[in-house]
Amino acid sequence: CALVFVGYQAEGTFGRRLRHGLSEATFMDGSRTVNVPIRLEVAVVEGFSGHSDRVQLMNFVASMEPRPQRVILNHGEESKSLDLATGLHKRFNVDSRVPFNLESIRLV
Structure with a gap:
């Protein structure tokens, strides 16, 4: 599996952490904490923006x-x-x- 980012990922977001190599995500399932390994390729396509300056x-x-x-x-x-x-x-x-x-x- 692969996840391809074509846009900006804001600081402090899950997307930003994935983009920068997050290897495991932590979630709450009721009162218990569950760690889920990230097993996908993350790619970034730069320059895919129509933003104004x-x-x-x-x-x-x-x-x-x-x-x-x-x-x-x-x-x-x-x-x-x-x-x-x-x-x-x-x-x-x-x-x-x-x-x-x-x-x-x-x-x-």
């Missing part, structure tokens, strides 16, 4: 009418996402957030 994203927000009141950034390296959120807030006075992995956000 920071300048393109800032220009996209600049072109929006009406301008959004809130922007939630939920994909990307944490430092880059925080930098973009700060830039959006400073330039457009937009409420911008970068949630933690698995964090819930109330939208209304």
Whole structure:
């Protein structure tokens, strides 16, 4: 069996750990811990992305009418996402957030 990653795997996720050679996964089965060996080949296809860079994203927000009141950034390296959120807030006075992995956000 093989698992092929064609996209980004965020820090702290199971996918990131698999991509970097995880050999055993630990799960809870009721009150007991179960260790499961990973017996598959993991491959990565690089360059399979259509993501915009920071300048393109800032220009996209600049072109929006009406301008959004809130922007939630939920994909990307944490430092880059925080930098973009700060830039959006400073330039457009937009409420911008970068949630933690698995964090819930109330939208209304």
